[in-house]
Amino acid sequence: xxxxxxxxxxxxxxxxxxxxxxxxxxxxxxxxxxxxxxxxxxxxxxxxxxxxxxxxxxxxxxxxxxxxxxxxxxxxxxxxxxxxxxxxxxxxxxxxxxxxxxxxxxxxxxxxxxxxxxxxxxxxxxxxxxxxxxxxxxxxxxxxxxxxxxxxxxxxxxxxxxxxxxxxxxxxxxxxxxxxxxxxxxxxxxxxxxxxxxxxxxxxxxxxxxxxxxxxxxxxxxxxxxxxxxxxxxxxxxxxxxxxxxxxxxxxxxxxxxxxxxxxxxxxxxxxxxxxxxxxxxxxxxxxxxxxxxxxxxxxxxxxxxxxxxxxxxxxxxxxxxxxxxxxxxxxxxxxxxxxxxxxxxxxxxxxxxxxxxxxxxxxxxxxxxxxxxxxxxxxxxxxxxxxxxxxxxxxxxxxxxxxxxxxxxxxxxxxxxxxxxxxxxxxxxxxxxxxxxxxxxxxxxxxxxxxxxxxxxxxxxxxxxxxxxxxxxxxxxxxxxxxxxxxxxxxxxxxxxxxxxxxxxxxxxxxxxxxxxxxxxxxxxxxxxxxxxxxxxxxxxxxxxxxxxxxxxxxxxxxxxxxxxxxxxxxxxxxxxxxxxxxxxxxxxxxxxxxxxxxxxxxxxxxxxxx
Numbered sequence: 001x002x003x004x005x006x007x008x009x010x011x012x013x014x015x016x017x018x019x020x021x022x023x024x025x026x027x028x029x030x031x032x033x034x035x036x037x038x039x040x041x042x043x044x045x046x047x048x049x050x051x052x053x054x055x056x057x058x059x060x061x062x063x064x065x066x067x068x069x070x071x072x073x074x075x076x077x078x079x080x081x082x083x084x085x086x087x088x089x090x091x092x093x094x095x096x097x098x099x100x101x102x103x104x105x106x107x108x109x110x111x112x113x114x115x116x117x118x119x120x121x122x123x124x125x126x127x128x129x130x131x132x133x134x135x136x137x138x139x140x141x142x143x144x145x146x147x148x149x150x151x152x153x154x155x156x157x158x159x160x161x162x163x164x165x166x167x168x169x170x171x172x173x174x175x176x177x178x179x180x181x182x183x184x185x186x187x188x189x190x191x192x193x194x195x196x197x198x199x200x201x202x203x204x205x206x207x208x209x210x211x212x213x214x215x216x217x218x219x220x221x222x223x224x225x226x227x228x229x230x231x232x233x234x235x236x237x238x239x240x241x242x243x244x245x246x247x248x249x250x251x252x253x254x255x256x257x258x259x260x261x262x263x264x265x266x267x268x269x270x271x272x273x274x275x276x277x278x279x280x281x282x283x284x285x286x287x288x289x290x291x292x293x294x295x296x297x298x299x300x301x302x303x304x305x306x307x308x309x310x311x312x313x314x315x316x317x318x319x320x321x322x323x324x325x326x327x328x329x330x331x332x333x334x335x336x337x338x339x340x341x342x343x344x345x346x347x348x349x350x351x352x353x354x355x356x357x358x359x360x361x362x363x364x365x366x367x368x369x370x371x372x373x374x375x376x377x378x379x380x381x382x383x384x385x386x387x388x389x390x391x392x393x394x395x396x397x398x399x400x401x402x403x404x405x406x407x408x409x410x411x412x413x414x415x416x417x418x419x420x421x422x423x424x425x426x427x428x429x430x431x432x433x434x435x436x437x438x439x440x441x442x443x444x445x446x447x448x449x450x451x452x453x454x455x456x457x458x459x460x461x462x463x464x465x466x467x468x469x470x471x472x473x474x475x476x477x478x479x480x481x482x483x484x485x486x487x488x489x490x491x492x493x494x495x496x497x498x499x500x501x502x503x504x505x506x507x508x509x510x511x512x513x514x515x516x517x518x519x520x521x522x523x524x525x526x527x528x529x530x531x532x533x534x535x536x537x538x539x540x541x542x543x544x545x546x547x548x549x550x551x552x553x554x555x556x557x558x559x560x561x562x563x564x565x566x567x568x569x570x571x572x573x574x575x576x577x578x579x580x581x582x583x584x585x586x587x588x589x590x591x592x593x594x595x596x597x598x599x600x601x602x603x604x605x606x607x608x609x610x611x612x
Contacts, residue, residue, distance in 0.1 A: 004132075004187055006030055006195070009104040012092070012119060014063040017136060018108035019070035020166040023077035026086040027167065027604070028195055033098055036063035038091045056094075063089045077167050079604065092119075097126050104132040106160060111265075113140050120145065124153055132184065134160040138212060139269050142177040142205045154179040160188060161209060163394045164258075168605075171394030172198035173209050193462070197604060199393035206380045207273040208266055210387060211394035213380055214373060214401070216266050220282050221368045222251060223289060226319060229361060233306050233316050238330035239361055244351070245344035245398025252306035256299035260292055279372055288319050332358035342501065344398050348407040352416065366404065367416040373401045374425040377452060384439055385449040385460055402439040410437060427452045445472040469497055469532050479515055483508025486516050492525035503533055505589040506541035507560070510567045513593075520576045527574070529593060530581030539588025539611065540564070564589065568596040582606050 007030065011022045014036040022032045038059045042051065051058050070077055071084055078084060090098065099105050105127060109119055116135065127133060129152045135145055142159045149157065159175030172192040176185055185202055192200035203209040208216060226236055233252045241250035255263055264285060271283035285293075292298075292305070297317075299305030308315050308324050315324040334354030338347040351362045373387050381387060388400020405413045410432060417424050431439075434455045441448045441457050447468065448457040472487060478494065479486040483506060487495045496516040500509055513529070520527040530536075548557040571578050571593065580594040583603035591608050594600045602608070 004103070006103045006132075006191065008033065008102045009106060010035065010099045010102040011106050011108055012036075012123070013108035013110075014066035014089075015108065015110075016070065017162065017164055017166065019067050020077045020164060021106065021108060021136065021162055022067070022087050023070060023084070024162075024166045024196065026083045027079045028197075030086070032087040033090065033095070033102060034063055034067060034087055035090050035092050035095055036066065038062075038093050059091050059094060060089055063091060075165065075168065077165060092122070096122060099123060099126050099131075100128050102131065104134070106134050106136060108136040111137060111140060113144055116140065116145055117148075120149060120153075124149060127153070131156065132188075133157050134188075136160060136162055139208045139266060141207075142175050146177045146179070151179070155181045156184055158184060158188070159205070159209075161211075163211065169394060169396070170197070170199045170392075171211050171390055172196060172200045173211060173390070173394075174200060174202045175205050175209055176202070177205065193465075199389050201381075201386050201390050201393070203386070203390075204380050208270050210380050210390040212266050213270065213376065214369075214387060214391055215395045216263065216270060217279060217282065217372050218365075218369060219251065219255065219263060220267055221279070221372075222365065223286050224282060225361070225364060225368075227286060227288070229357065229364075231357070231361065232328060232330065233319065234328050235330040235332075235357075238335070239332070239358055243335055243338060243344075243347065247396040256305035256307055258299070259301050260289070260298045260305055264289065264293060278375060279368075288322060291322055292317075332356055334358040334362075345403070345407050348404055349409070349412075352408055352412070363416050364420060366408065366413070367420040367422060369401050370405050370413045371417045371420075371422040371424055374428050377425065377427070382452070383449065384452075406438050406440055410439070430455065442471050445475060447471060467495075469495070473497075478519060479512070481508050481512055481515075483510075484512030484516070486512065486519065488524075489528065493528060494520045494524045494526070495528045495530055497531045498533070498537060500541070503531060503535060503537040503590070504541040505537060505539065505564070505593070506544050507563070510563055513567050514570060517570050517574050517576075517578075521574060524576065526577045526579065528579045528581060529571075529597065530579075533584075535584035535590075536580075536582040536586040536606070537590030537593065538585050539590055568592055572596040572598075582608055587611050 009025050009030055010033040011018050012035050014034050018034065022034045025032050039053070039061050042053065042058065046058055067087065067089060071081065105123055107116060107119055109115055123133065133153060133156055135142070137159055138161060146154045146157045154177060157177050158180045159173070161173035161175065163169035163171045174185060174188050189200045189202060192198040201210060207213065222236065237250035237252050240246055241248055247254065249257060267283050267285065271280065274280060296302050297304050306317050314327060316327045318325050333356050334351060335358060337350050341347050341350065351359065352366060353359060354362065376387065377384060384402050388402050391397045391400045410428070414424055414428065431450055436450055436457060439450050446463050447460050449460050451458040467489060469487065473485055476487040477485055478488050483498065483500050485497045485499055487497060489495050494516055496513060498509055500506060516527055545557065545560070548560065577599065578597045579599045579601060580597035581601050582590065582594050583606050586594055586606055586608040588611055591610055594608065
């Protein structure tokens with residue numbers, strides 16, 4: 001199984017997800033066969049040209065129009081427009097036989113079981129035995145889809161759920177069917193991590209799998225809570241955004257972008273298919289959501305949702321009157337207390353201790369989430385870290401629920417849960433009774449997570465292929481100042497990790513870079529400049545430069561510029577090899593640092609340049 005190679009994939013269905021997935025496989029160098037249905041009637045343009053339903057341009061119209069729309073969409077699904085040449089389009093009548101030549105067939109058609117089963121029946125007639133075949137379903141049970149198929153089909157069949165947009169969201173859920181071969185799961189798990197750049201999570205075949213089950217619970221819980229606490233849309237988005245390590249779009253803006261109908265579809269699916277869920281009633285839609293659905297206020301796709309743009313002004317929906325009004329600013333004393341706390345993980349104890357409405361909100365929302373995730377084990381997964389991985393990779397959370405619970409304190413979390421009239425699952429109390437006071441721990445540079453059956457911390461698998469700086473920073477530190485930490489990576493290699501705000505380059509960072517070169521030239525074989533923050537470096541510390549200019553300290557300003565230039569020359573002409581590992585934003589000085597290194601190993605999602 002380890003010798004399996006993916007040189008060509010067939011994507012069946014060219015909608016937003018299908019075309020997006022096709023583009024991402026093209027991004028990594030895989031040839032793609034993208035197929036969709038044949039149109040049943042001519043459009044006006046085709047009629048004007050005198051075309052017929054037998055013309056190839058008509059028969060491939062749906063797939064070609066879908067791919068063209070995807071390639072024009074923003075953010076772009078493809079690294080470079082030329083990579084689209086790796087995608088060949090066709091239709092499910094003329095070109096379905098071509099699937100015999102591919103290494104993987106992925107179905108991405110409409111979310112209807114009857115249609116999916118028809119597609120699989122057709123595909124099996126042409127599929128070469130041993131070929132991987134998967135479904136990108138977001139919630140239809142996998143075991144229903146493979147019923148009636150051959151033994152070889154079922155052995156190589158499972159769910160592979162990408163989150164939209166496929167290029168940017170990291171979660172890749174793999175859901176086994178009843179007869180899926182374990183070697184298939186192992187291959188897909190590794191392929192997702194190594195080639196697709198994803199966080200692979202093997203989930204159980206339960207409604208909405210892991211990411212959507214927990215994520216939709218969080219949103220639905222909030223929908224009910226917002227009315228009970230009389231919170232505004234702006235207040236909720238203020239409380240659930242970057243301050244707790246979530247995307248800037250927070251909650252309501254995210255729903256507008258994704259589409260309220262998409263969220264409602266998943267929530268209804270969970271409500272219908274999980275009658276024994278202790279939070280079953282929370283998945284019932286509140287009245288204001290039903291009204292929005294009736295009015296087709298679905299978000300960006302219909303021009304209005306929780307927010308509405310009128311001219312240059314953005315208005316907000318009042319959840320009590322369901323009328324759009326001027327936006328209001330949201331301020332909370334509790335949030336003010338966190339402004340000096342740079343690390344998000346350190347803010348949670350402060351947030352749940354707040355004396356205002358924000359503190360009450362966090363206590364209620366975290367209590368509900370902690371109780372819910374504890375009760376989903378072993379239903380949706382046997383390992384708690386998979387829930388955290390899914391939420392971080394699929395919903396853009398900086399920390400998963402169990403990591404947040406650890407930050408607050410497990411016993412404190414139980415106290416919050418009970419204050420809301422809820423109960424954690426019995427295994428949480430068993431964990432504390434067994435002497436384990438946290439869900440996670442770090443030992444010898446590796447992360448361990450509590451294993452429920454073994455009642456002990458177990459090393460999370462798959463770490464050995466990666467260097468996790470958070471885990472080795474304390475034990476492998478060689479030098480540290482306020483701007484950098486220099487770590488010994490082993491094998492004679494040093495790493496210089498920026499620690500400044502947004503990894504800006506100021507005096508301490510430059511001093512750290514010079515120190516790193518000194519140490520490497522004396523006792524090591526090479527130097528890497530890399531970090532695992534959101535961005536490699538946004539460039540020079542503009543605030544410091546502005547202050548020098550404002551104070552007319554031109555000599556100091558010239559010295560600072562010369563210090564930067566001299567440091568870049570040291571990188572360029574050092575006697576040991578220097579390697580820059582940029583990712584995210586690498587702007588200004590971050591770009592120059594990369595250009596002056598002997599080698600650049602850039603992440604695919606690197607936005608690099610000189611902003612001047």
